[in-house]
Amino acid sequence: MKADMLTQVILPLSLFIIMLGMGLSLKRADFTRVFSQPKAVLIGISCQMLLLPMVACILIALFGLTAELAVGLLIIAFCPGGATSNMMSYLAKGDLALSISLTALVSLITPFSIPLLTALAMSFLLDTSQQFSIPIVKTILQLIVITIVPVVMGMIIHHKYPLFSAKTQQPIKVFSIVFLFLIIAGIVAKNWHDMAQFFIQTGLASFALCSLSLTLGYVISNLSNLNKAQAVSISIEVGIQNGTLALVVAGTLLGSSVMTIPAVTYSLLMFIIGGMFSWWVNR
Template sequence: MSPDLLTKVILPISLFLIMFGMGLSLKLADFKQVSQSPKAITLGLIGQMLVLPLIAFLLAIILKLPPEIAVGLMIIALAPGGATSNMFTYLSKGDVSLSISLTAIVSVITPFTIPIFAAMSMTFFMENSTQFSLPVIKTIIQLLVITLIPVALGMFVLSRWPNLATKLENFLKWFSVFFLLLIIVLIVLKNKDNMLNFFAEAGLATLLLNISVLIIGYQMAKLAQLSHAQSVSIGFEVGIQNGTLALLVAGTLIGNEVMMIPAVTYSIIMFFSGSAFGWWISRQKSK
């Protein structure tokens, strides 16, 4: 997982296309969800921007994770949701409009928050014991270029050529899931001799993080008396993160292969835990 073709070329290009595909599904009217459902949006933002990183931080301390693994866990917790969370919400009959709105809003915020809090995490967990650093301003600019610009381009294409945008969006929605799986397969094949060690170091932490925040996000919404569909959306938005972006931050922007490990284990686990969570909430609704 050293800086190579994967981290320098494939990850940035794939993330650009994924964010472009997200833009193809967004209209300015979608952001009106903020005023139409302020309670749901606010709760979703609290869950994703505050509760999720806090849970990751506590797990890193309680499990006494190695410093670079701890930072990698924080990076995946700081990432926004993505096409995968939207897909799980759709398949589980959640509020897709709310899911897309939350993904879009958080994706606008995180280019600013990830560099700041990732740098703080490196200072806290790693102190002065590493040669790796994260230039905050440069990283913010890089993330803006690779996330917000393609989203804006996608929204422009949708406004001018809606039929073309619909066709492209349907393709890129599945492309994003496929490409994340492809990236994970490439990383696993490249590091097949070390995968058991990777799961030994980060598997439990990412599993506990993923399961706990899926349930916490859903239960927060239920306690706030939101609808079942809105609760499903918030559960997935808090619990399913953009693994591609986390891999890019750790592997490309920071250039630390060890920090990529939590993003790899998380991205593998989330497909199974997300499916199990979808089955569980469908049983909750039937009851």
Template sequence: MSPDLLTKVILPAALFLIMFGLGLSLRLQNFKDVFKAPKAMAIGLTGQMILLPIVAFIIALAFQLPPEIAVGLMIIALAPGGATSNMFTYLSKGDVSLSISLTAVVSVITPFTIPLIAALSMDYFMGNATEFSLPVLKTMVQLMVITIIPVALGMFVLSRWESVAKKIETVIKWFSVFFLALIVLLIVAKNRDNMLDFFAQAGLATLVLNISVLMLGYQLAKLSRLNGEQSIAIGFEVGLQNGTLALFVAGTLIGSEVMMIPAVTYSLIMFVTGLLFGYWINKRVNSMLTKQA
């Protein structure tokens, strides 16, 4: 499979469909819920929009990552949550409504934040000595087309044909998880001779980032005196990112296969860490219930 087919056709089509699926699960009420639980939303947005990129930047400096890998790490940190974070929140008995609302709000914000911060990251880590560029305004428009428009279409379908939307949404939700895994596997297969080098360059950094933000998001919510369900949702929203969007930005919009590496390693790692985090949460909750009894 040629890089052009993957980055120019498959990734954009998959991302459009995934965001359409997100829209099929959203109502205007989800955006109104922001005002019903302003504290939880504020903590979640702070964790995802501020804490996550700062942690990624510190890790990139601490690990002295190669410039393109460092930019790729920043891109995955800038991506919103997605179907994966919503799914793990549900499986771990977290606040699914909060998780979906956070995903929705951040997905609307990130088409404006990703191009700006990614461009600043490229300037900081790579300077002028790079063949890659990221026109901020053009990229904002491209991301709006590939994210906000399909979400709006999905919401429209849900508002008009609810029963059909729910059937399609269930299929697309699982499709989004498996399609991300398929894209990652295709990239791994294409670069199988270099995967050990890729993991050597980015694997440990993305693992540290993933574990750090899962725990930091959860603990930030707990320290803010949010309830257990809300804390679980925020932990997953901060800790599990939309890998397909990160791959689209790095591979399709910027055109760097190297910048895609952190998104690949992060996407492989987050399924395992997500399961372990959910197991730890459930074990912790059950232990607390046993002590109370």
């Protein structure tokens, strides 16, 4: 998969629009909910920021992924949830307010954590012959521009023009999911003859990461005596990642076609696994 207009222009622009749509649905209460539901928010953030990368590291060792594929899988683990996780929490009858709060809070952390953690992962996994580097400060600024800035813009629009915000936020959420499918479809179409090999390389690891993340998030939430709706939302926030952001980091900012492979396989599988999980918790 070569760097082209898709990775250099369309992906960053689509992520900007998706994050703008997220901002249109956010209120100040979505950030202050940590004070009214501190236990649920703390468990959700801990599972997403700590547990998910740990599970990814174990799977990398278990499946023996090559260095670049391993970094790609870790990038998925470093990403927050997004509009997809919020939509899935709603469909699974989870705590939608908690889901939105977790997405909002983690989305403010990850522009800073993703470059640092990715640089650390590459220093451990890649050897000197693999010429990939990530300028941390520049990458942080780029992620701020395409994630935090549109969220803030969306919140300002929501505050000043609530009717316009109410009319546009749902179409943009639908756009975010549809566009992720279109992006993946474009990548699949361009690399049709290699897709079987991509799934051989990372399919099982992606399947295991998504399945284990959903399961562990749900089990830990139940063991922590959270209610069912909270447990559902936390598990979905941990297991359903922002695939568009992962593709931007791997394909646009790092320029690695190999590192995008786990993002493609994970993004395809997470809808199937997430749908099965939603059916199971509400069966």
